[in-house]
Amino acid sequence: MSVLKFASTDQPGRNGLLALVKAKTGQDVLACYQCGKCSAGCPLSSAMDLAPHQVLRAVQLGQRDLVFQSSAIWLCVTCQTCYTRCPQEVDLPKVMDALRSQAIQEKIRPAERTVKVFHDVFLGLVERFGRLYEVGLIGGYNLLARQPLASADLGLPMLTRGKLELIPRRVKDREQIRAIFKRAAELELEEITGQSVAAAPPASVPS
Amino acid sequence: MPRIGVFVCHCGSNIAATVDCAGVAEATRGFPGVVHAADFKYLCAETGQNLIRDAIAEHRLNRVVVASCSPRMHEPTFRKAVAQAGLNPYLMEMANIREHCSWVHADRQVATAKATEIIRMVVAKVARNEPLTAKQVGLTKRLLVIGGGIAGIQAALDVANAGYQVTLVERTPTIGGKMAMLDKTFPTLDCSACILTPRMVELSQHPNIELRTYAEVLSVKGFVGNFEVEILQKARKVNHLTCTGCGTCWQKCPEKNVPSEFDVGMGRRTASYIPFPQAVPNKPVSDTANCRSVRHLAAKERGEKLMECRVCEKLCPTKSIDWEQKDEIIVDRFGAIIVANGYDTFDHSVYGEYGYGKYPDVITGLQLERLMNASGPTKGEVVRPSDGKHPHSVVFLACVGSRDDKVGRPYCSKICCMYTAKHALMLKEHDPNIQTYVFYLDIRAAGRGYEEFVRRVQEEYGSTYIRGRVSWIYPQDGKLIIKGEDTLLGRPVEVEADLVVLATGITAASGAVDLMQTIGISYDTYGFINEMHPKLRPVETNTDGVYLAGCASGPKDIPDSVSQASAAAVKVCGLFSQDYLTTDPMTSVVDQMKCVGCFLCEEVCPFRAVERETLRGGKVVARINESVCKGCGLCVAACRGEALNLKGFTDQQLLAQVTALLRA
Numbered sequence: 001m002s003v004l005k006f007a008s009t010d011q012p013g014r015n016g017l018l019a020l021v022k023a024k025t026g027q028d029v030l031a032c033y034q035c036g037k038c039s040a041g042c043p044l045s046s047a048m049d050l051a052p053h054q055v056l057r058a059v060q061l062g063q064r065d066l067v068f069q070s071s072a073i074w075l076c077v078t079c080q081t082c083y084t085r086c087p088q089e090v091d092l093p094k095v096m097d098a099l100r101s102q103a104i105q106e107k108i109r110p111a112e113r114t115v116k117v118f119h120d121v122f123l124g125l126v127e128r129f130g131r132l133y134e135v136g137l138i139g140g141y142n143l144l145a146r147q148p149l150a151s152a153d154l155g156l157p158m159l160t161r162g163k164l165e166l167i168p169r170r171v172k173d174r175e176q177i178r179a180i181f182k183r184a185a186e187l188e189l190e191e192i193t194g195q196s197v198a199a200a201p202p203a204s205v206p207s
Numbered sequence: 208m209p210r211i212g213v214f215v216c217h218c219g220s221n222i223a224a225t226v227d228c229a230g231v232a233e234a235t236r237g238f239p240g241v242v243h244a245a246d247f248k249y250l251c252a253e254t255g256q257n258l259i260r261d262a263i264a265e266h267r268l269n270r271v272v273v274a275s276c277s278p279r280m281h282e283p284t285f286r287k288a289v290a291q292a293g294l295n296p297y298l299m300e301m302a303n304i305r306e307h308c309s310w311v312h313a314d315r316q317v318a319t320a321k322a323t324e325i326i327r328m329v330v331a332k333v334a335r336n337e338p339l340t341a342k343q344v345g346l347t348k349r350l351l352v353i354g355g356g357i358a359g360i361q362a363a364l365d366v367a368n369a370g371y372q373v374t375l376v377e378r379t380p381t382i383g384g385k386m387a388m389l390d391k392t393f394p395t396l397d398c399s400a401c402i403l404t405p406r407m408v409e410l411s412q413h414p415n416i417e418l419r420t421y422a423e424v425l426s427v428k429g430f431v432g433n434f435e436v437e438i439l440q441k442a443r444k445v446n447h448l449t450c451t452g453c454g455t456c457w458q459k460c461p462e463k464n465v466p467s468e469f470d471v472g473m474g475r476r477t478a479s480y481i482p483f484p485q486a487v488p489n490k491p492v493s494d495t496a497n498c499r500s501v502r503h504l505a506a507k508e509r510g511e512k513l514m515e516c517r518v519c520e521k522l523c524p525t526k527s528i529d530w531e532q533k534d535e536i537i538v539d540r541f542g543a544i545i546v547a548n549g550y551d552t553f554d555h556s557v558y559g560e561y562g563y564g565k566y567p568d569v570i571t572g573l574q575l576e577r578l579m580n581a582s583g584p585t586k587g588e589v590v591r592p593s594d595g596k597h598p599h600s601v602v603f604l605a606c607v608g609s610r611d612d613k614v615g616r617p618y619c620s621k622i623c624c625m626y627t628a629k630h631a632l633m634l635k636e637h638d639p640n641i642q643t644y645v646f647y648l649d650i651r652a653a654g655r656g657y658e659e660f661v662r663r664v665q666e667e668y669g670s671t672y673i674r675g676r677v678s679w680i681y682p683q684d685g686k687l688i689i690k691g692e693d694t695l696l697g698r699p700v701e702v703e704a705d706l707v708v709l710a711t712g713i714t715a716a717s718g719a720v721d722l723m724q725t726i727g728i729s730y731d732t733y734g735f736i737n738e739m740h741p742k743l744r745p746v747e748t749n750t751d752g753v754y755l756a757g758c759a760s761g762p763k764d765i766p767d768s769v770s771q772a773s774a775a776a777v778k779v780c781g782l783f784s785q786d787y788l789t790t791d792p793m794t795s796v797v798d799q800m801k802c803v804g805c806f807l808c809e810e811v812c813p814f815r816a817v818e819r820e821t822l823r824g825g826k827v828v829a830r831i832n833e834s835v836c837k838g839c840g841l842c843v844a845a846c847r848g849e850a851l852n853l854k855g856f857t858d859q860q861l862l863a864q865v866t867a868l869l870r871a
Contacts, residue, residue, distance in 0.1 A: 006700070006701070006703060008600035008686055008703040008704060009599060011640075011642045012642065012644075012671045013643070013668070033662070034695050054695065054697075057693070061671065061693070063696075
């Protein structure tokens with residue numbers, strides 16, 4: 001087990017990871033007093049290498065490697081159970097989200113690669129069609145996840161029963177969808193560079 | 208002829224569930240002398256007492272047996288009830304068929320038979336009871352407070368303000384105790400001296416309070432209302448009647464290198480000194496172990512040569528230095544005693560893994576208080592004792608000498624979580640660039656605003672709390688490496704620190720056990736006083752007239768200590784509000800015809816109640832001072848000539864009990 005080392009000049013009480021999470025989410029992770037209620041109720045904690053409260057503990061101690069290389073941040077499905085029950089009102093799903101986005105920005109290889117693949121394929125399709133294209137999601141995910149025949153036995157029955165449509169449907173005003181994605185990209189860039197990239201979004205874009 | 212009434216109590220179902228109470232009452236009707244027997248659901252209730260009173264009148268009873276619970280709780284109740292019916296209260300006896308029978312048995316038949324036997328014995332005894340009369344003794348309405356910390360100060364002030372005379376004895380040269388050493392107090396961060404020193408001054412100027420610092424209690428004789436106490440006034444070598452506290456002597460004293468007790472060794476003091484600037488009394492004592500003049504005089508007596516000093520004597524403008532002053536013993540009388548002897552902090556030198564107390568930069572919480580205090584040795588600058596540099600990384604260890612069976616301290620010291628949090632916060636206020644780490648086992652912050660305070664220290668002040676005990680501290684390149692474990696993450700932790708602060712726990716004050724033995728009160732394995740009852744009588748000791756306050760009975764914070772002090776003061780005021788104390792008439796009595804004057808009784812009596820009396824003809828015999836006798840019976844057992852007897856428990860009564868049981 002790797003030793004957590006602190007030099008005499010370190011300031012774990014004000015570490016960069018804490019500041020980063022605070023900036024991205026407004027959440028003060030120091031408020032967490034490690035009661036473990038989040039981990040006790042989390043449907044996925046048994047599959048995680050760090051339990052949810054340990055992710056917060058690692059953030060408290062500024063342990064970047066521990067956090068960003070953990071499977072936990074990728075396995076969280078943001079079901080909100082933890083946040084609903086947290087006595088200190090730490091929005092853990094929001095923190096998990098922020099940690100995932102930071103890991104992507106820093107190009108850190110995710111401990112759960114297929115989760116990232118799913119997100120990428122899903123959002124790519126939504127950007128393109130304005131809504132989900134299921135056949136595209138199944139095909140794209142299976143290819144990129146290198147499991148082309150996974151769940152193949154379900155494909156034909158679903159097609160014959162009309163559960164899947166081969167032709168993608170599109171929303172009417174794809175301009176608005178594009179604007180949303182454009183703005184999201186700009187915000188992400190702003191976060192990285194710290195500079196404002198674009199003017200206020202057009203009035204037609206729902207906020 | 209005894210006319211005995213037996214009353215059997217059901218105590219709800221406490222007795223009735225295992226004992227057939229009506230059957231027992233019925234059986235007792237056949238006992239010698241019993242003219243009436245009844246059973247009732249709750250005899251201690253008003254209706255139950257009325258039942259007894261009516262029966263006494265109706266059946267002309269002259270003895271009563273109440274078969275119910277232990278006499279500990281309700282003996283006074285039933286004595287009062289029979290007295291109201293015109294009977295001498297000591298003609299009532301209780302038969303304990305609850306603790307001694309129903310509660311410890313399951314078989315109803317056996318328990319019923321046993322209850323009957325218990326009552327049979329008590330009936331045999333009560334038939335031989337004599338009417339007794341309680342005596343009254345006067346009391347000295349003066350209080351002795353032992354210990355001049357915040358608890359002692361508060362108790363003394365409360366009782367003095369109620370109009371009674373108080374003498375406060377403190378063994379160090381000043382009052383103020385540990386609280387005076389603190390910089391701030393949790394969780395409000397009040398300046399400790401600012402809230403304490405006004406009380407100290409009030410005490411020293413109070414017309415009802417006699418203050419004796421640099422003094423110790425040597426012996427305590429007597430009993431509630433009438434204690435005789437020997438107090439040792441240690442020689443100060445300074446006449447406090449003429450000394451004005453001008454400060455010349457301690458400013459000019461050439462012996463400047465004595466480790467200061469008040470600064471817990473962090474600073475130095477002179478041989479002639481006051482412990483701190485606001486000390487009360489603000490007049491010096493000369494520490495005879497270090498004073499060059501005293502040492503010179505001692506050397507001269509031995510015929511050795513040592514340089515003469517006498518600087519203070521020459522410079523004192525009021526000629527108050529008195530080398531001839533000797534220790535003095537004062538004998539005084541008091542009606543009550545409050546023991547507020549305080550605490551000491553745990554000596555961490557037993558921990559080899561923390562450096563046996565030898566690393567200069569491993570200090571205690573109390574030492575840090577002195578470093579942070581503006582009147583402390585560094586004028587409030589927090590620096591490393593080793594090189595005087597400002598620390599950047601400070602590690603705190605909680606539970607040092609607490610919750611540790613290995614060092615004989617399995618208990619929680621209660622205040623360390625809070626004072627450590629306070630230290631972490633204050634260090635950050637001293638220097639925002641300081642990073643603090645706190646290794647803890649659990650955070651115990653039960654008190655108003657306490658938990659919120661600890662949260663604030665972590666959330667706002669960024670103190671890094673790590674759950675786990677530190678296993679090892681070792682020096683490396685001028686720093687200290689602290690090895691521990693973050694048990695929350697399950698990973699080992701290594702912190703490089705400039706300064707380590709040990710939150711040493713509370714132990715009984717040095718000499719506590721000797722003091723308890725001197726006074727004659729019971730204490731636990733750690734040297735803390737045992738309360739009369741931990742919940743219902745928390746400020747009384749098991750000796751009448753001796754009360755306690757503060758850490759004398761275990762770890763307490765300031766508010767708890769002050770509350771206890773005021774509680775003890777109320778108990779004392781209650782005692783002093785009486786003009787006479789009623790004594791138990793169940794005392795020993797000497798049959799002077801049988802006494803041969805061997806005085807074995809005098810030797811065994813723990814209360815010194817045996818006196819000598821010369822009869823006409825020159826025979827010296829024993830006599831019992833009834834106001835001192837506690838009726839313990841030791842002398843009765845010791846007497847070889849059967850000259851002694853205990854009223855209410857005479858040999859004849861006890862023999863009758865045994866005989867009744869054996870003949871049944």
